Amino acid sequence: MGNITSWPSPAKINLFLHINGRRPDGYHELQSIFVLFDKGDTLDITPRDDNAITITPDLGFPVESNIVFKAARILKEYTGREFGADIHINKNIPMGGGLGGGSSNAATALVALNLIFKLGLDEDTLATLGRKLGADVPVFVRGRSAFAEGVGEILTPVNIEEKYYLIATPTDTSVSTAEIFNHPELPRNTPKLCPADVCFENTRNDCEKLVKKYYPKVAKTLSWLLQYAPSRMTGTGASCFACFEDEKAALAAFENIPNDMRGFVAKAVNVSPLKEAADSYSRSNQKL
Ligand SMILES: C[C@@](CO)(OP(=O)(O)O)[C@H](O)COP(=O)(O)OP(=O)(O)OC[C@H]1O[C@@H](n2ccc(N)nc2=O)[C@H](O)[C@@H]1O
Numbered sequence: 001m002g003n004i005t006s007w008p009s010p011a012k013i014n015l016f017l018h019i020n021g022r023r024p025d026g027y028h029e030l031q032s033i034f035v036l037f038d039k040g041d042t043l044d045i046t047p048r049d050d051n052a053i054t055i056t057p058d059l060g061f062p063v064e065s066n067i068v069f070k071a072a073r074i075l076k077e078y079t080g081r082e083f084g085a086d087i088h089i090n091k092n093i094p095m096g097g098g099l100g101g102g103s104s105n106a107a108t109a110l111v112a113l114n115l116i117f118k119l120g121l122d123e124d125t126l127a128t129l130g131r132k133l134g135a136d137v138p139v140f141v142r143g144r145s146a147f148a149e150g151v152g153e154i155l156t157p158v159n160i161e162e163k164y165y166l167i168a169t170p171t172d173t174s175v176s177t178a179e180i181f182n183h184p185e186l187p188r189n190t191p192k193l194c195p196a197d198v199c200f201e202n203t204r205n206d207c208e209k210l211v212k213k214y215y216p217k218v219a220k221t222l223s224w225l226l227q228y229a230p231s232r233m234t235g236t237g238a239s240c241f242a243c244f245e246d247e248k249a250a251l252a253a254f255e256n257i258p259n260d261m262r263g264f265v266a267k268a269v270n271v272s273p274l275k276e277a278a279d280s281y282s283r284s285n286q287k288l
Pocket residue numbers: 014017026027028029030097098099100103133134135136137150151152177178181182234235236237
């Protein structure tokens with residue numbers, strides 16, 4: 001048994017989400033700003049003496065469907081290397097909430113296993129492997145808040161304001177990304193914006209109106225947040241966020257969160273805690 005290490009797996013929001021069109025493969029062309037946070041889940045990784053990958057806790061679906069398991073498998077297939085690890089996911093990010101929890105867990109597994117087992121893959125390779133697991137995985141692999149285009153994989157780091165966000169998710173509400181993207185009422189023709197022209201006021205989330213219509217709890221969550229600060233839905237929902245200049249105001253609003261919502265306050269960061277942890281791990285191993 002090797003040493004256990006704990007790796008951050010932060011949440012994200014989409015500051016805005018514009019859908020510009022649909023590609024022949026069914027995926028949507030979009031523009032977005034991914035804002036990464038200072039907190040989210042963590043993955044505890046303990047190397048094993050054999051080649052098995054175990055995942056705990058039970059998240060309600062088979063281990064083989066866990067995107068972390070898929071990340072370990074894709075690394076083994078690509079490198080032809082064998083390794084084993086017990087991976088424990090400390091899950092805080094609501095699942096199916098538009099906060100990228102699964103994608104972030106997958107990115108953390110790719111980055112951490114690559115370092116722990118000295119697989120020698122560079123960031124571009126890890127991002128390409130991540131893209132095969134999900135559209136949102138590359139931004140977490142790269143670990144920088146970014147302007148996104150294409151299907152979300154063309155990423156340009158942007159300097160975001162490191163403000164505080166209150167994220168609220170209606171309980172017992174999970175919105176399927178595939179359901180929203182395949183919905184006939186989804187608007188798909190927002191003109192492309194020049195990145196320099198993007199600000200919160202001249203953008204929106206193109207999925208918001210549709211999700212509010214079919215998920216009234218999302219509409220209620222957004223109305224509650226809007227009492228306190230500029231607010232919007234993230235991704236394809238169900239979570240919504242409100243943006244505050246200071247942490248105190250965000251925490252004060254959080255105190256009043258209704259019983260049918262759960263939430264947390266997080267700081268937006270330009271460089272993710274995963275990237276900080278990976279850089280620090282690499283530096284300390286170079287010294288050995
Ligand atoms: C649109 C976003 C914005 O962040 O939504 P959220 O999942 O965060 O809510 C993401 O890019 C989602 O990324 P992710 O959740 O990784 O999506 P995937 O697993 O790759 O795709 C799920 C399904 O969504 C649709 N899909 C996804 C991304 C995209 N650009 N166009 C699509 O049409 C496809 O039908 C696909 O089968």
